[in-house]
Amino acid sequence: MNIKELISEEQIEERVKEMGKEITDYYKEKTDELVAVCVLKGSINFYSDLVKRIDMNVLYNFIQVSSYSGKNTTGRIKVKSWVEESLEGKHVLIVEDVVDTGNTLKYIIKYLERQKPASIEIASAVVKNVYQHGVNVKFPGFDLGDYFILGYGLDYDQKYRNLPYIGYVE
Numbered sequence: 001m002n003i004k005e006l007i008s009e010e011q012i013e014e015r016v017k018e019m020g021k022e023i024t025d026y027y028k029e030k031t032d033e034l035v036a037v038c039v040l041k042g043s044i045n046f047y048s049d050l051v052k053r054i055d056m057n058v059l060y061n062f063i064q065v066s067s068y069s070g071k072n073t074t075g076r077i078k079v080k081s082w083v084e085e086s087l088e089g090k091h092v093l094i095v096e097d098v099v100d101t102g103n104t105l106k107y108i109i110k111y112l113e114r115q116k117p118a119s120i121e122i123a124s125a126v127v128k129n130v131y132q133h134g135v136n137v138k139f140p141g142f143d144l145g146d147y148f149i150l151g152y153g154l155d156y157d158q159k160y161r162n163l164p165y166i167g168y169v170e
C-alpha cells in the first residue's frame with residue numbers, strides 16, 4: 001500500500017497545542033474541572049496529547065464504539081464498552097480522532113445525554129464533510145476533504161494506527 005503524508009507530526013503537535021489553549025479559554029469561566037471522554041480506539045493518540053495541553057483538572061473517561069470495516073462504514077455502531085463514572089452535572093468534552101458521517105458521534109451524544117451532564121462539546125483531530133453530518137464540532141483540528149486517512153491512531157483494518165503522522169492511501 002502506498003501511504004502519502006498529509007499532516008506532519010510537527011503540524012499535529014502545533015495544532016494540538018493551540019486546541020488545548022482554545023479549550024482551556026472556553027471552559028475556564030465555566031468550571032475548574034472537565035471530563036474528557038476518549039472514543040476508542042482511534043482517539044487514543046490525540047486524546048493523550050490533547051489532555052496534556054488543557055490547563056485545568058481533566059478527569060479521564062473512555063468509551064469504545066466501532067462501525068468501520070476497511071474504508072467503509074457499516075452503518076451499525078457496535079458498542080464495546082461504556083463510560084464508567086456518572087457524568088451528571090459535569091462538563092463533558094468528547095474527544096474524537098475523525099468525524100466523517102457523524103453517525104458515531106450522534107450515537108454517543110444520545111447515550112451521554114441520558115446521564116444529564118451540564119454540557120457536552122466535541123473536539124476532533126480531523127473533521128471531514130463538515131457541512132454534511134449535522135454535528136457541531138466546537139473544537140475542530142484539521143478540516144479535510146474526502147480522504148480516507150490513517151495514522152495518529154486511525155487505522156486501515158486495524159493497522160497503521162502507530163504512524164506518527166496523518167496520511168492517506170494513494
Ligand SMILES: O=P(O)(O)OC[C@H]1O[C@H](OP(=O)(O)OP(=O)(O)O)[C@H](O)[C@@H]1O
Binds near residue numbers: 040067103
Ligand atoms: O463520523 P463517522 O462516519 O461515524 O466516523 C467516525 C468514526 O469512525 C472511526 O471509528 P471506527 O468505527 O473505525 O473505530 P476505531 O476508532 O476503533 O477505529 C473514528 O474513530 C470515529 O469514531
Ligand SMILES: Nc1nc2[nH]cnc2c(=O)[nH]1
Binds near residue numbers: 068098101147
Ligand atoms: N481510519 C479512518 N477511519 C475513519 N472513520 C471515518 N472516516 C475515517 C477515515 O478517514 N479513516
